[in-house]
Amino acid sequence: MLKISIVGGSGYGGGELLRLLLGHPEVEVCQVTSRSHLGEYVYQVHPNLRKRTQLTFCDPAQLEPVDLLYLALPHGEAQQKIEEYAALAPRIIDLSADFRLKDAAAYAQWYSHAHAAPAWLGKFVYGLPELHRVEMKDARYISGVGCNATAANLALLPLVQAGLIEKDAPVLIEIKVGSSESGAAGNAGSLHAERANVIRTFSPFGHRHTAEVLQESKLSRVSLTMTSVDLVRGALATAHAQVREGVALKDLWKAYRAAAAQNPFMRVVKESRGIYRVPEPKILAGSNYADIGFDLDESSGHVVSMCAIDNLMKGAAGSAVQCMNLMLGWEETCGLEFSGLHPC
Amino acid sequence: MLKISIVGGSGYGGGELLRLLLGHPEVEVCQVTSRSHLGEYVYQVHPNLRKRTQLTFCDPAQLEPVDLLYLALPHGEAQQKIEEYAALAPRIIDLSADFRLKDAAAYAQWYSHAHAAPAWLGKFVYGLPELHRVEMKDARYISGVGCNATAANLALLPLVQAGLIEKDAPVLIEIKVGSSESGAAGNAGSLHAERANVIRTFSPFGHRHTAEVLQESKLSRVSLTMTSVDLVRGALATAHAQVREGVALKDLWKAYRAAAAQNPFMRVVKESRGIYRVPEPKILAGSNYADIGFDLDESSGHVVSMCAIDNLMKGAAGSAVQCMNLMLGWEETCGLEFSGLHPC
């Protein structure tokens, strides 16, 4: 059994990670830290884990060496102490935004402050298995992924990998997201009476996750528009792009089917009947699937590509566990078997 | 008191119309028809109207002459009997899609069947007061508006009227909508257990309301993408366009403020703090406001324009009452005073 600890376990990402690791047959969770919930039972904060673990939250200062350390801290904290964490474990998977960007200048631009450990940026593999599966096999350090960036990157993946879209044309990605994206701390607008029933375009462009999409898609004219809707878990990216001259619907089918065939957590959803004809995040709650779909306006070349995920799973903890599986040579889907629910 | 009847009063649009007319100081509601709820009290179907009216639904065949007839029938029915209705009243306001398009060929293209009364198309003024206020003063026949078309048209209005955007560049409009858009009949996907929590892009392009946006905006490359979200009333249009060379944020401010000054139901929402910084449909439920907002990415010229409405009000019954007020020379806002709620 691989010994694992989680730094920052009281947030939503950390809690989801813990749920997955407690059910993973190859690992043993040793310690989970939380300063704000120190000494409390983990199940008092994550009530779904009652009767699953008797762990209590411990102080980060009490961390003992393990085989793999997960960092699930607020953005900006991991980079401050990365040397300390690296001394505790030979392998680190970080869920925060701290080690996602390769370029310290890009980091400074998008996050408005200089990176505290720029030398470490190059040591981390970007944590999206669908793009970096091979590198992960030899990796010791893997970053997390932005949930919105993941929905966007996976919506673009079949189009980019098959070279179907105009690289110079603008790509607009409208992302609709649930409230768990604001985290367990939330903000003034997170109060239920204010957040319920919203359709709130809180960021028309310039969202930080754009940086990850630019980096990973290799496209240069990508814009993300973020809209909150009434849902707890889930994100849907709807990407609008221009196909290259001559690209037809059958080319898209081929590209999407290939993507789904190569990636165990990708599924193509494009049905002509029934209720669930397009990717929809609600049925993915708790699952690691990324459902992708598309349509092409052949008269204009306007392609619409969609990707639905659970932002806490494929967009955070699920991908992180998938990365661990790859890093350690285990079955890629191990511990990630939950299919999601219907209805829900 | 102007005598009024409503043909088709058991649907959502008809019910909302009835609520407004019962509170309107200048009119008297004489008859309300419904075949499916014949003989029932109106308040049994629209429970908010209990203690407000003792009207029962009558048979359309029993309609008596009035001063103004509202038609709130399923799409396709009004055109079949428009001559009969015109014989009953000198003025008609129709909420359906039957008389919105000026061009019979366009109607046939978007609605997949020939129009049954093409000669009537030219007699109707398109029912959006913000675009046709002057013509309404002399009109006898006014059409309804598509709710999504209205959100889109009003998002575009300040940009188009001030000539700020590239007319040749594509305009993408992402519209997120609540479940009342499916009407009181609904469809398989309208069942609560299936419709709750959705982010469902049911139409990536090609929605019928596109025809109204093309006609009214005079733009030629407009595409609508429709996504259902978990809300009953409300629609938000997020329009993506390209500003003309040299257009700056201050030009946008000027255009939006001018639009709000000229139109009593338009409000500019663009705040730098607080929870409600952008237009949001939920606070508009029951009100006739169209809240508009915008932002400009000056580095790329990408402008994002938003318009939030209550689809049953500004997107249907509210605009229809506003049209009546203009047609009869009454105060434009008469009977439309409800401000919406906070919180909700």
Place this chain on the structure above:
Amino acid sequence: MLKISIVGGSGYGGGELLRLLLGHPEVEVCQVTSRSHLGEYVYQVHPNLRKRTQLTFCDPAQLEPVDLLYLALPHGEAQQKIEEYAALAPRIIDLSADFRLKDAAAYAQWYSHAHAAPAWLGKFVYGLPELHRVEMKDARYISGVGCNATAANLALLPLVQAGLIEKDAPVLIEIKVGSSESGAAGNAGSLHAERANVIRTFSPFGHRHTAEVLQESKLSRVSLTMTSVDLVRGALATAHAQVREGVALKDLWKAYRAAAAQNPFMRVVKESRGIYRVPEPKILAGSNYADIGFDLDESSGHVVSMCAIDNLMKGAAGSAVQCMNLMLGWEETCGLEFSGLHPC
């Protein structure tokens, strides 16, 4: 025009009060205070009031004398400065819990601290018009009502006034409530991601509003059970009591119809078909109605009485305006005409 100011206008009760008063034909709103939003436009906090008022929040220390002062402060504050407020206006209507109970000992028991101005308790009329309409005509000081107490008191009113239930038998009242009851400040559990989808029985018995039900119903064995559900506005009280020997369904009909006939904001909802057969809070959002319904298990004498309200209207601001209308001899329904929406 009666000059009015509101002390504490940034909370939900204060905002709703302001909405109503801005639409009331007999009053002029002079000042609205808020310490936390000092200097902000009222519409930045209550976005539904944009284009309705240019008022900004002022400091309570700047209050000027008016004809009537509304107090909408957090519980416990009004009693601290009641003398000061009374010096500013000959009439006061308080929305808080400070002056609802007649008995200082009961106050101390239920609120866990001694009342700061016990001599004032007797000067206030309890603010539920359905129970104290006559006294309000001569009143200068009127208290607010607990929203849950109001749902409970109105569910019991027909049964108690007609003497239909066993006064010695226990009366259980299960109340289901929306999130706006937690106020604009909220608590940890109010975060959308935690509060959404809940069925959370946060108080099995002993809720403070029980004191108001005991006082106003004159019953001695009343228990309230409070459950949060996923809704913003609205409360439903389901009261379980035992009818007296021989009481039949027709006696209940008579009592409920009489209550509705005597009270302009009461409606009996008991239909045998349709979707809305029982009282339901959602269609009351923004309205001042209290919808009541009932059923009797004749085999056991178990009567179930229901009352649905909008907690911010009939349960707070709406009743407060109704009280003002009675106090000043105006039409009881003045400014409270909004009927609520369907669908919503």
Place this chain on the structure above:
Amino acid sequence: MLKISIVGGSGYGGGELLRLLLGHPEVEVCQVTSRSHLGEYVYQVHPNLRKRTQLTFCDPAQLEPVDLLYLALPHGEAQQKIEEYAALAPRIIDLSADFRLKDAAAYAQWYSHAHAAPAWLGKFVYGLPELHRVEMKDARYISGVGCNATAANLALLPLVQAGLIEKDAPVLIEIKVGSSESGAAGNAGSLHAERANVIRTFSPFGHRHTAEVLQESKLSRVSLTMTSVDLVRGALATAHAQVREGVALKDLWKAYRAAAAQNPFMRVVKESRGIYRVPEPKILAGSNYADIGFDLDESSGHVVSMCAIDNLMKGAAGSAVQCMNLMLGWEETCGLEFSGLHPC
């Protein structure tokens, strides 16, 4: 591998059963029937199962012999053909209401028609493992459970088994439920625009599941009150009873802890801090847990006992799989490991 088929797999109970069985290590799903979705892929109806199974719905007439047959038909159908089904498999687990009641007269009273196969009523074990674990080991036929009955029975279980409550006093059980209880067919009130935001007491007393509570609790004065709230999955039963003279809080603790110790899917939730202090159904979606909690008003002896479940899991398919595990001597929790989510 045990060969299994499901009769009636397109409904919500059948779909959930299929999800569980596809992940169960000891069984193989051979056939799934559906007349309304004949020939469609199972994943077109239950989109969470995409990439999990290539099964299509077959005609019931094509069923082949298996080791165990699950019946998930609309109520009333299984009893018509029970002989035919019994000829196909030595073991049957039925999810419907057809074989839950032991007494044909009680069945006729609560279901308003004579039972079609009364001789079979005695052959079925009532499908709640927490009450009939021992009998299940030798059973060939096991009935389903009513979801509301299950929430009620498990709320009562610790009180009844420890003999803590007055058996002659009335027991009121208020149950709040999500929309999936109405099934995939739904009814007029199930339309999202009508069902969203509801607090709808659709049955004040007399619900059919009362019969199962009377039968299994052995109490004689039990009444169920049913209220729909805005949630898809989940039910919370809040039971109000009277403790016997002298019963104290510590006795309740002992009884509840004992119940949780004896039953792997029972958990006691009674915390003094945190957000999740009481049983709450939302965190149980997809899990088989029944969370129980309680409180005692020592001044009156009024005990409030709560039980939260996922109505499709512990209240239907989950209990059915648990029954199968017991029937076949497997680990009771096998295939039921999903813990539920937080947040959700």
